[in-house]
Amino acid sequence: MKKGVIRPGHVQIRVLDMDEAVAHYRDLIGLIETDRDDQGRVYLKGWTEVDKFSVVLREADSAGMDFLGFKVLSEAVLESLRGELAAFGCEIEDIPAGELIDCGRRVRFVAPTGHSFELYATKTQTGRYGVGNHNPEAWPRDLKGMKAQRFDHCLLYGPNLDKTFDLFRDVLGFDLCEQVMTPDGKRVAQFLTVGMKAHDIAFIDHPEPGRFHHASFFLETWEDVLKAGGDYFYPDHEPITWDADSAQRAFPHRLDLITGNSV
Known part of the structure; x- marks a missing residue:
């Protein structure tokens, strides 16, 4: 909900x-x-x-x-x-x-x-950089580097994934769209979304709390980051589940530009 x-x-x-x-x-x-x-x-x-x-x-x-x-x-x-x-x-x-x-x-x-x-709830809105909302250009002409469009999500490491899932689902209204499960039924990774994106936040099970893996940014084209991909999610979709021994295949399909330090 x-x-x-x-x-x-x-x-x-x-x-x-x-x-x-x-x-x-x-x-x-x-x-x-x-x-x-x-x-x-x-x-x-x-x-x-x-x-x-x-x-x-x-x-x-x-x-x-x-x-x-x-x-x-x-x-x-x-x-x-x-x-x-x-x-x-x-x-x-x-x-x-x-x-x-x-x-x-x-x-x-x-x-x-x-x-x-x-x-x-509130933050000053300055509008889309360089184009505005009235008769806008398709894109600004002075962008630098990879021309990242927006902040997308974070991947975090820590313990107590089940309790954290309860918090994000029951209090904040997120949906579980993907997960990684061990053979004994333990969830060791969870990808949560509050909209239709592949995920807005992801957690990996780790004994040390509060660890930060990366912040990710959305790029416009495949050429911007060589090859990438993603998926969409609606509330009536079943979550995609990855087996722990196949989890490495869960990550290359993400449109992730990893810019944070693994700490």
Whole structure:
């Protein structure tokens, strides 16, 4: 049952060297730099994204993911989901509007895998970069690198996949579209979507909590990333199941541009 979560909205990534990271995400991946704040964080977006940013880079001593945010339909939905998260037993932190530039208040919570997630309803919309909404051009003429269109999803490692699945399904309204099962029936990988994409977030079973594998970005053509692919999902579809000894075949068909560090 859908609960009002729209899509992945932003990810804050810890990087070891800001200059090198900006050159990678902006000049190679092709994201658009939109702002910097007094904490030294750099804000970026894909050119088709209407919100002001989807990626925030923060320089730190260790690489990884600080948090992944999902956008919800309204402030009323945000408040309702806050209550459901608390009832589920999640640790809740209220982040005031403006802590991220031009973003409204956020509700942060920790999943059983040890990862921090947050929900928000409002963010300044700057429109699609270089084209607008009135008599738009097909694409901007000054894009760099791989011309990434949008932030797509994250792959995360951690324990307690079953409890995390309950959280994302029952509280946030995600669907399970693919999974990897062991012969004894344990789910060791799960791919979850809140819409019709192949997945909006994926989890791999791992004993250490809170691990970050990659952030992924959508590219327009096969030529952009040599060969890639994907699938679609509707709520009445059965999840695709991969046997653990065949799991390596589950990953090459993804339209993934792996840009994060495995930490």
